[in-house]
Amino acid sequence: MTSRAAPAEQAGPRPRLFALAWPLFLELLLGIAVGMAGTALAARQSDLAGASFALAHHVFGMLFILFRVVGAGVGVVLTQALGAGRRAAADAVARAVLGASTWVGVAVALPALLAPVALLHLLNAPAEVLPLATPLLMALAPAMLLDAWIASMTAVMRAHLRARDTLGVTVVMHLMHLALMGPLMTGWGPLPALGLPGFALAVVVSRAVAIVLHLMLWRLRLGIVPVWADLWRLRRRELTAVARIGLPGAAENIAYRLAFMVSVAVAGGLGAAALATHAYAMQIVMVVLLFGLATGLSVETVVGHLIGAGHLHEAHRVVRRALARGLGVSVLVATAAALAGPWLMRLFTADAQIIAAAVALLWWTVLLEPGRTFNLVVINALRAAGDARYPVAVGAVSLAVVLAGGSWLLGVHFELGLPGVWLAYAADEWLRGLLMWRRWATLAWVPHARASRKRLAAA
Secondary structure, eight states, rough: OOOOOOOOOOOOOOOHHHHHHHHHHHHHHHHHHHHHHHHHHHHHHHHHHHHHHHHHOOOOHHHGGGGGHHHHHHHHHHHHHHHTTTTHHHHOOOOOOHHHHHHHHHHHHHHHHHHHHHHHHHHOOOOTTTTHHHHHHHHHHHHHHHHHHHEEEEHHHTTOOOOOOOOOOOHHHHHHHHHHHEEEHHHTBBOOOOHHHHHHHHHHHHHHHHHHHHHHHHIIIIIIOOOOGGGGGOHHHHHHHHHHHHHHHHHHHHHHHHHHHHHHHHHTTTTTHHHHHHHHHHHHHHHHHHHHHHHHHHHHHHHHHHHTTTOHHHHHHHHHHHHHHHHHHHHHHHHHHHHHHHHHHGOOOOOOOHHHHHHHHHHHHHHHHHHHHHIIIHHHHHHTTTOOHHHHHHHHHIIIIIIHHHHHHIIISSOOOOHHHHHHHHHHHHHHHHHHHHHHTTTTTHHHHHHHHHHHHOO
């Protein structure tokens, strides 16, 4: 299971999974904390405002998935190039993704700015939600372009094993967002209360600061100084390699997001109270899955470096160890969240019926999260090894039939409501996760890893 090729340049330092995972975990936790704070501030106005905030945020997340075309591809291409010691090629890719991020960011921001109501109707938004969710989504549009640049610049830093630097930027960005969010949403002194659009304004300001910090770190840590042309030029050769991994990776993420949006539409069809319950429970679920997500993204970086260096046996061991630890932690964290559910839900609402329904969903999450861990760890490992098409081909069927179709079948047809939706989530995650593990355990990814090595040698 080894592959050898003489590197043109000296290979970089050997990545360590934990050293990458803990800063990434804190980054993701801060992001979730900001979302939870926004949801809590919106919910204090009313459960209708909380549901409106959540729905607009779902649309924002759905459009953000398109950034994975660039982000997923650049992470794998850079880690493989750096693992093989090809720094010049890695720097060329880093510059190329800035231009790609600009075009993708504009393509994502325009629909949110020009057709927000149409996007919200796709989620079966209740009529009473639209007056609040529409201006919020329009105000978030500029932030989408900024987030496109941040996603790519962060992926470049992480591929260079600069996890602590990216954590520092994230801390500053989110602390600024939190500091601005409350005064802008609820008013403070001479500042008027902007309501939900105040959250979006805080996003834009904090993202602009983060971009300035990333540019400084690119110069100081990586020696890369972008020029204006890098922000709009599309470099075909470098982006072809990124698209080879990024397009299947993004397709898998887009398929998941579309199927998930069907489940949100099912919740929306059950009424504003059900939509609010779904939104509040998902805030806690997002915290629960953070460890698995941080582990999966760190595995992608480590495996990419190891594949580039030709250490396939070690890559296999890393994935097995990471998966075993992730499964244990996911069960413990999900159980703790379910036990604390009655107190956690009071952060968002005082409605006893919504609290009881959300806590029941958190207990279903104990079944859901181990299956999700398989996906978060193994899919990222397959992608890092160059085996990017299999997750899309297999996942698309499960996402369409089990997640999307199951949400409607169980939630609406069999009238199980939100528990039926959660059962569909669990069935989809376990089915895809076990199929991905079978792919990895049978070493079907090895030919793709060797092909990636050959492409690096040819370059």
